[in-house]
Amino acid sequence: MRELLGGKGANLAEMCRLGLPVPPGFTIATSVCEAFYKNGGRIPDDVVAQIEKGLARLEQVMGRRFGDPEDPLLVSVRSGAAVSMPGMMDSVLNLGLNSETAGGLARLSGDRRFALDAQRRLTQMFGDVVLGIEHERFENALGRIKASRGATLDTDLDEEALGEVVDRFRAEVRAATGDEFPDDPRQQLRLAIEAVFASWNGTRAKRYRELNDIHGLLGTAVNVQAMVFGNLGAGSGTGVCFTRDPSTGENVLYGEYLVNAQGEDVVAGIRTPEPLERLERDLPDCHGRLLEIKGILERHYRDMQDLEFTVQGGKLYMLQTRTGTRTAQAAVRIAVEMVDEGLIDESEALRRVEPEQLDRLLHPTFDPQAERDVLATGLPASPGAVTGRMVFTAEDAEIWAGRGEKVVLVRNETSPEDIGGMHAAEGILTARGGMTSHAAVVARGMGKCCVAGCSALYVDAHGKTMDVGGAQLGEGDWISLDGSTGEVMRGRVATAHASLGDHFERLMKMADAKRRLGVRTNADTPADAALARSFGAEGIGLCRTEHMFFEETRIQAVREMILAETAPQRHAALQKLLPAQREDFRGIFEAMDGLPVTVRLLDPPLHEFLPHDDAAREAVAAALDVPVERVRRRCRELQEFNPMLGHRGCRLGVTHPEIYEMQARAIGEAACDAAAAGIQVVAEVMVPLVGTVTELDFCTERLRAVLDEVLEERSTKLTFLIGTMIEVPRAALVAEELARTAEFFSFGTNDLTQMTFGYSRDDSGSFLPEYVDRGVLPNDPFQSLDTAGVGRLVRMACEEGRRARPDLKLGICGEHGGDPRSIRFCHEVGLDYVSCSPYRVPVARLAAARAALE
């Protein structure tokens, strides 16, 4: 009945059905909200008649009449849509009060102060919500009276003072609207209901629905309930609580209680609520009853609940129950413990934890209590929470880190030359580039915090300063980055690290039991490989070899190779790289003993390995003993307008076959060495950027020849699969042909997205955020796979590839391999595995399980 009654209304009805103490009332359905708008913003007459009937029934149940000066019934009006929109719409309490009925209420309760308190609350809320008077006017008026009487809290005001407040408030209404406060209870009710309906299309609520992607609802329902009063003295009060600790998930009642107050006092923060122990001490029976209700509701809803209650004269009333929000840690613990308690099954437990939440669990986070001086917000490119001193070049990062400083590397953008500095830094901040810019991709791979594309920054790397919103920061200044929100903060912000614990491990086991998709990792070093394995990775889906080329000791040989003028020179330079590459692969094979390792051959264009400025070029020329003019000339020759679409990947493999041949030899020899040491090697060689079957055939033939040669030399028996990335749209279009040669496909959805959309991941920051904001795109396609376009190519390639080779192994190694929504798509199209950065492995395991459950 949620659709029609709204969440609150349905839950109230549900609690009634369970026999819980709920103040009597009725709900006006969401369909009436629609009718209200169709009727030009007025409740249609037939509905008015129905409300009248509901009110009559309520009067009968309560034995009081609405507007009766002797024994008045008061009601509350609360909004409640089918989807929870906390704080977005309005409520009005104490409806039915005027000077006459207030008198009756005073007589009846024997507490005139209470009646006046209720009346001033009504006047203020009604004034604010229904009449649209700025609430500051009431607060200022109240403040002035409190000041004149030397009162601190509202409760310090006596009867007389409250009387003055009511008069003052009514005068404010008169001044603001030119009319008297409406004293007719029926008019109050009707206006309040209309105000709630109107708030459905208020700016605030509309924006909330937009941001939270809430569509297709009819409107809000309205709950009209008999008032119960928490402000009837010390035996009364109001509270909110969770049936379990929403931070840790511990199975205890967790909440707050405010003596002698109505609900809005808790929200307004005028008085500080006390822990529930206060209720336990003051009114143990009530507390006991609440514990009992906790059990009933958890058994009924089979989930942790967020409750609102009021105690009136020692009697407990439940005003609301809804599913409670919780931290990642709590979500995991609650899900697992509810399985143990028999409340839910394992599938349900998996549905209870959002995969995205796990990411936060794995990275340190800022202490939520710590103060944040946010300078600017960029893209949350790689999660984590770090604090460090600013440096502006990769070199400085290494120097400062070398002397034990924690640094944050600040760049306009990073390039492969910066790898060393990125490693040395705690976190990376860039002014340009998107979620899959170099900085973002590398940082995620390293599990390093990164805020990218923070366009409010102006970085002067030369002057070593950063301008942001009028302020200027310089080298050595402390900043903090929140990689989960994209916030850049001035100074040091304290961090906290949640421990994973046993519940996490158990949830992961449940996920593994359900999922069909394999989960591998993208890892380039033995350390990353080991880390990912500890997170449950079942292999390496993408081992990039270019990062290995950048290490201090090797880059020289790489440059020698690029500057070589003859084939023998080039060959000699490659021979210098061979032992280093062999050791790299050997380390990775060891870390992944028994699990598959997919090695991608060299991918980036050669100019990435040459220095960009002239001083560095002179240094290279000197180190290699070649004329600097040759270095300059080669840089010029290799320069590209659109490097993303340039001479890279297997295009290098075709024009410079000796590079891939060296890499194949390194892989082959490393595999033989590892096998000889008892390691079980499962190696897969992957050719990048293939667009035509001829490219793949050309490379495969040469790779196979070298691998066979090595196996022959070492008298070793090993099987190497050779396959291809599918990252150029054309590859997907000719997949059937490719699959005749390729033994596996790995979808490189970063590049595939770039080329299918024609978006450069490094440049799209100039329009993508606006595209997402304006709804031109539902989300950043570099984060969540575009199923209609890119996904269509993936699906075609899967179907047509398997047509040519039924046992074709299919995987994904783009950033999407760690995105839950994309993983669901991968499951649907029948991939064998996804591969993602080490820290995303648990996310992927859970997402894969949830995909299988759907």
Add this chain to the structure above:
Amino acid sequence: MRELLGGKGANLAEMCRLGLPVPPGFTIATSVCEAFYKNGGRIPDDVVAQIEKGLARLEQVMGRRFGDPEDPLLVSVRSGAAVSMPGMMDSVLNLGLNSETAGGLARLSGDRRFALDAQRRLTQMFGDVVLGIEHERFENALGRIKASRGATLDTDLDEEALGEVVDRFRAEVRAATGDEFPDDPRQQLRLAIEAVFASWNGTRAKRYRELNDIHGLLGTAVNVQAMVFGNLGAGSGTGVCFTRDPSTGENVLYGEYLVNAQGEDVVAGIRTPEPLERLERDLPDCHGRLLEIKGILERHYRDMQDLEFTVQGGKLYMLQTRTGTRTAQAAVRIAVEMVDEGLIDESEALRRVEPEQLDRLLHPTFDPQAERDVLATGLPASPGAVTGRMVFTAEDAEIWAGRGEKVVLVRNETSPEDIGGMHAAEGILTARGGMTSHAAVVARGMGKCCVAGCSALYVDAHGKTMDVGGAQLGEGDWISLDGSTGEVMRGRVATAHASLGDHFERLMKMADAKRRLGVRTNADTPADAALARSFGAEGIGLCRTEHMFFEETRIQAVREMILAETAPQRHAALQKLLPAQREDFRGIFEAMDGLPVTVRLLDPPLHEFLPHDDAAREAVAAALDVPVERVRRRCRELQEFNPMLGHRGCRLGVTHPEIYEMQARAIGEAACDAAAAGIQVVAEVMVPLVGTVTELDFCTERLRAVLDEVLEERSTKLTFLIGTMIEVPRAALVAEELARTAEFFSFGTNDLTQMTFGYSRDDSGSFLPEYVDRGVLPNDPFQSLDTAGVGRLVRMACEEGRRARPDLKLGICGEHGGDPRSIRFCHEVGLDYVSCSPYRVPVARLAAARAALE
């Protein structure tokens, strides 16, 4: 029988069948060539027996015996594959001669000198072709004897001297091989046949087949024929002729004749042949017979023939007939006249002219007789033949051209800033960039000669010099460019311009009658539009608006718009552009009166409109009265790593809607103005770079609103179609969705190729040529549409687009729209039209007709 007998053998047999005078002989089939290779390079024994039988029959017909010392039969051995491979394989004449049979021949002919001449020819040819002796050895020997006797021509040598030549030649054979010249006629024949078979797999022949894409042949056939002698004195001779003039196509016998000579003398160029008039004068009967044979062969083959003949003692013998090659001009005239003569029908006439040939007809060409000092060869990016003085900046081009100089603009690469200079120059030469680089595309659009990507050049724009192969040229030096071959030549080379004439017009009419595809043009100016219309364009398929932005008077306003910091500033700058754009469109609508004009809205990224160097930035800042730092900063902000995948096309339309709105207003107002002046306007507005339906909807909605507003203001009734480019792969993948909004699709196959392959057209010069050479790609996909990949997307988009909107108009406006092979594909997939640069329009008309005929 071509497959089995080879071209020459089949035609000889055919001529026999027609009763023409062919020296008797027999053909050894191509299948024997295959058997020869299987048998390890020797003729199998059963074939030897068959050759013996053939020889016996030949002896019987001729009444002479092979090797008979009294009355010897001599034979020739000639190669002839199924496909003509001129000059690639070998022939040997005069087989059967030795000292004995030479004596018999001398007696029989009463001409000892002739017999010795035949023998020295055999010795030399056999030595060269069969024994593999360098032919210089023979030439040197002959030269020495001629020198010692004071002879200039071979015919100056007397009997005695020729005897010495024969002896000397036989001594050379002995010296080179260690063996005597084989005097056994049967051994001579067998070795000669084997040598011809062997030449099939010689390096030269294999390379020729590779280059010309000739596959799947069995081998060459061998024609053994009784010798007839053109060297039997003044009543004998040899000649070659065409049945029509191969340069002009005129219907006259056109050829050369050499008195007292054998065929190889013509080829070797030792003596200069005379026009056929010599034959007519010397032997009018022979000449008459030749004319008669011309008629018989043309009626039989229904095409112009290339003939070889020999006259022996006043009797004519036909040695060969084959289809003759011809110039473009001749091809057109011959095809049209043969229709008039009833030899072929119109469809056949269209098949007789290669569309690509027409291109050469439309552009001036270098005088084929002129000498060429070729410095380097680049890509033939835009046809034409120009001569001019070198300038190194666009500015200089304009200055020099302004004072009446013809200039060639030499750049490393061009950018949109260079447009003015490109216009001013006769031709453009770049050191970098491919067939669809900026220089190439713009030059083709302008119909201007361009050689692009000439990587042998080193251009120093600053120093105003160009280094090439050790030489250095500077500003003002004369060079010549051949845009059809890519040759860059030193100095001035004379040019010639063929007139199109009536035959051309008639062929075009025939083509128009057959084709289904419409042919439009890509034109940005009224002048281009008028030119294209004169070539038969039926509308404009692509009118780019950005070139208009670069004009001197407008670029300032464009820059003002880009540098604007507020929306009103930006709007004010755009208002300055509006009148100019309106005039542009008005001019184009006038030129295209009654024909459709598709206007593409602004496409390039904004940074293309800002200057690249600091001096120019300072000038801009001064001109616009803004701080230079703002200009620098904006340049920095707009800078992109991969501009091809950047913030351009409709992405600008979405983030800066005011630009497209201004353009829509300019189009609308221009259309109304033109309509008011009696022009029939058919305007189509095209949104570039669309990838999602939301982008298209966003732009279409705003464009429609502005257009409607203008029509309302002007009280004019006009219909504007709004459609989209399909140039981003994703657009093709969601075509069905797009077609619900778009009223037409125009395939932008340049960008679609870039993104589908992941090749930057500006950078692919570093590997594409190698790819084509190595056969990784069958051809440059920017020239000829890749049907398997890019074409598959086009096909999908056509089918799915028409599913959503059955009357969706489909066209292509990429460079492929002018490529015959791609046009065939466009016809197949059911496009409505192709659009190409003005000079390609006739090519497209013919190609479209040929596609319809297939």
